[in-house]
Amino acid sequence: MKISRHRRSSGMFLAGAAIAMALAMPAIAAMPTPPASAAPKDDGQWPMAAKNYAATRFSSLDEINDKDVKNLRADFTFSLGTKAGAEAAPIVADNTMYVITPYPNYVYALDLTKPGAPLKWQFIPKPAPASQGVACCDVVNRGVAFSDGKIFFNTLDDQTFALDAATGKMLWRAKVGNISTGESMTMAPLVVKGKVLVGNSGGEFGVRGWLTALDANTGKIVWRAYSTGPDKDVLIGPDFHPFYPQDRGKDLGVTTWPPGAWKIGGGTVWGWIAYDPDLNLIYYGTANPGPWNQEQRPGDNLWTTTIFARDPDTGAAKWAYQMNPHDEHDYDGINEIILLDMPVAGKMRKVLVHPDRNSYLYVIDRTTGELISADAYGPLNSYTGVDMKTGRPIVNPAKTTKVGTIVHDICPTASGGKDWEPSAYSPLTGLLYIPHENMCMDWEDVQTNYIEGTPYVGATVVMKPGPGGNRGEVTAWDPVTRKPVWQVKEDLPAYSGALATAGNLVFYGTMDGWFKAVDAKTGALKWRFKTGSGIVGQPIAFKAPDGHEKIAILSGVGGWAGAIVSGNLDPHDPTGALGMVGAMKDLKQRTTPGGMLYVFSLPQ
Amino acid sequence: MSSRSRNNRWRGPTLIAATLVLGLAGTTGLRAQDKTALTATPMPVAVTTLFPGGGAMPPLNPVAKKYDGNAQAIAAGARLFDWYNCSGCHFHGAGGIGPALMDDTWIYGGRIDQIYDSIARGRPNGMPSWQGKIPANELWEIAAYVRSLSAPEATKGGPGETEPKPSPPPVGTPPQAMPQTVPGYDK
Numbered sequence: 001m002k003i004s005r006h007r008r009s010s011g012m013f014l015a016g017a018a019i020a021m022a023l024a025m026p027a028i029a030a031m032p033t034p035p036a037s038a039a040p041k042d043d044g045q046w047p048m049a050a051k052n053y054a055a056t057r058f059s060s061l062d063e064i065n066d067k068d069v070k071n072l073r074a075d076f077t078f079s080l081g082t083k084a085g086a087e088a089a090p091i092v093a094d095n096t097m098y099v100i101t102p103y104p105n106y107v108y109a110l111d112l113t114k115p116g117a118p119l120k121w122q123f124i125p126k127p128a129p130a131s132q133g134v135a136c137c138d139v140v141n142r143g144v145a146f147s148d149g150k151i152f153f154n155t156l157d158d159q160t161f162a163l164d165a166a167t168g169k170m171l172w173r174a175k176v177g178n179i180s181t182g183e184s185m186t187m188a189p190l191v192v193k194g195k196v197l198v199g200n201s202g203g204e205f206g207v208r209g210w211l212t213a214l215d216a217n218t219g220k221i222v223w224r225a226y227s228t229g230p231d232k233d234v235l236i237g238p239d240f241h242p243f244y245p246q247d248r249g250k251d252l253g254v255t256t257w258p259p260g261a262w263k264i265g266g267g268t269v270w271g272w273i274a275y276d277p278d279l280n281l282i283y284y285g286t287a288n289p290g291p292w293n294q295e296q297r298p299g300d301n302l303w304t305t306t307i308f309a310r311d312p313d314t315g316a317a318k319w320a321y322q323m324n325p326h327d328e329h330d331y332d333g334i335n336e337i338i339l340l341d342m343p344v345a346g347k348m349r350k351v352l353v354h355p356d357r358n359s360y361l362y363v364i365d366r367t368t369g370e371l372i373s374a375d376a377y378g379p380l381n382s383y384t385g386v387d388m389k390t391g392r393p394i395v396n397p398a399k400t401t402k403v404g405t406i407v408h409d410i411c412p413t414a415s416g417g418k419d420w421e422p423s424a425y426s427p428l429t430g431l432l433y434i435p436h437e438n439m440c441m442d443w444e445d446v447q448t449n450y451i452e453g454t455p456y457v458g459a460t461v462v463m464k465p466g467p468g469g470n471r472g473e474v475t476a477w478d479p480v481t482r483k484p485v486w487q488v489k490e491d492l493p494a495y496s497g498a499l500a501t502a503g504n505l506v507f508y509g510t511m512d513g514w515f516k517a518v519d520a521k522t523g524a525l526k527w528r529f530k531t532g533s534g535i536v537g538q539p540i541a542f543k544a545p546d547g548h549e550k551i552a553i554l555s556g557v558g559g560w561a562g563a564i565v566s567g568n569l570d571p572h573d574p575t576g577a578l579g580m581v582g583a584m585k586d587l588k589q590r591t592t593p594g595g596m597l598y599v600f601s602l603p604q
Numbered sequence: 605m606s607s608r609s610r611n612n613r614w615r616g617p618t619l620i621a622a623t624l625v626l627g628l629a630g631t632t633g634l635r636a637q638d639k640t641a642l643t644a645t646p647m648p649v650a651v652t653t654l655f656p657g658g659g660a661m662p663p664l665n666p667v668a669k670k671y672d673g674n675a676q677a678i679a680a681g682a683r684l685f686d687w688y689n690c691s692g693c694h695f696h697g698a699g700g701i702g703p704a705l706m707d708d709t710w711i712y713g714g715r716i717d718q719i720y721d722s723i724a725r726g727r728p729n730g731m732p733s734w735q736g737k738i739p740a741n742e743l744w745e746i747a748a749y750v751r752s753l754s755a756p757e758a759t760k761g762g763p764g765e766t767e768p769k770p771s772p773p774p775v776g777t778p779p780q781a782m783p784q785t786v787p788g789y790d791k
Binding site for chain 1: 686687688689692693695696697698699700701702703704705706707709726728729730731732
């Protein structure tokens, strides 16, 4: 692990910035802050994967801190009974921890009031085994959601479940998709105003993407917003006011595609959703267009790789911004969206921050959809910049993909400058902690046939380490100065989520199983623990019933980056797992599969 | 889904398959001779090595024997493997969505008739069933190719056989680069 510092002392700099801001605008705080309505005072619980609606993944607990973290030790563990990638965030509410496993999506409730947190109940949803055949990138699940005494989750075979959180008894289940059309579900639901928001996966199977709101009490569909197709399906109506002119016009979700191609064009919704209660808007990104072979779908392919702002009550779109018009590199737009109020050119703005797969970190006015800035946080040559007038990226013609030609060394890869693994934001340091990848790829488009329920990709890809040879990085990014403050280099992709705490710590895991705590201001390693398998999960912090802070993480390698281990793939064919095998040949020598929950605390 | 729309869904690939059959019939000789292969279903195969009271796998039937290790069948199978999107899940042997095919691990058996059976009938953990969707002779060719990915060099095929390339070239061009009507979406 190597750390590079990008300025002498972030603390000093931040203090300086604060003074400068105070002089310029005495009434305005300089530090970006999540809106209070979306990130209320910390109650020590962790009810949703991203901690709060602003998606900060920040815990204000500080019992475990940079001084005493060296004493942190395993408190209890719990076997998940599964071998696939354990990407879920443990959820804590009402003295109970809720954990969902990858397929077959077991849900466990652990009683935190008792020593060793014994099993309180378990729920076995029995998803269709055949659903494993339509999951592009391991059979993962990213977490349950707790709301109002209920647990909500999706199963790989396109069902949403609601359980009584106290007993594990099923309240309802809703079939919302169909595996025979290539649809699967992996995302963690978000519950907003009595509605359970869920989306589909399957951008590599010719799926038509959607986000659906289910009534939390009944499971009935309240609204569904497709990502492609006519305006009435996309829920684009009179309230839709995109910032950029190219996004205005009738049925752009049809007219920016070859005839009919939007019906199998992707734009799935398998990532993260944020919610601003003040503006009453939800925000999420749609995934890549399909097939990957761009020659089969000329046009901008709206509304794929697009951030939508929608009214959660009706689903009506308010604005949209497309990161990758006519995406040629599988740059899904599903990565996390963090809501901050922050100074921009001397004025406080309500923004969202989004580190996209394409390696740009976007800052967007979340009221209007106006692009404020887009800065590369990792190696990037597929674009040469973003036109601030139009909001469109400037395509590098040398890295456009073609049938019959292998285009070499495109950065970032299809898996992105970062993939789904979510960042954390600390309002104490003002830094965004981004776990990400440092990889490039060779890409050849190939003609592909659409056969319903099978892959619809049309590209032969081989990934490889990026500049410097390290495949992963954790970057602390200052959204105000638009620069990195420190970077930790990791040999393997940083494919776990990040957690920031008031103890001046940032937690993340590595794909060979180290769970690490680093100094939030400097990136210096403060503590580490070797778990049983590679980590691709999401760390959380919570206040246990005994009043003490605890940290939890799932270990269990897998996901796209770890599929070579969890799927026992053969390293001799670098095109395996959509080209990921090429970059991860050595992972089988570094770790073995197997899911386990680890919970850590200080000795009492 | 009505049977009509099911037929529509398969129109594209069937056309492609028909082109392939016409294109290859003269060169392999196998298709012309072996009419039975178009309709034949294989003998029921065991996918276990445990036979209570003794016993063993029956020997390969004559149809399976014809395809097993046949160079032309393997080459045709390599193209069909891409054509029917097998490579979308298994890639060029590494696996990804489906299991690896170039290693020496076989969940449901690595004999050509067992591989045929896996492709035709599907397997419960995600392998689709292709029987009735892909003609039997093509299923045999795909099975021959899959077996060649991991078989020892000696059994990989006769003269003229070339190593499977990472990216086998497609056969001809598809009937249409982009479907004018999208199969399966006629609602």
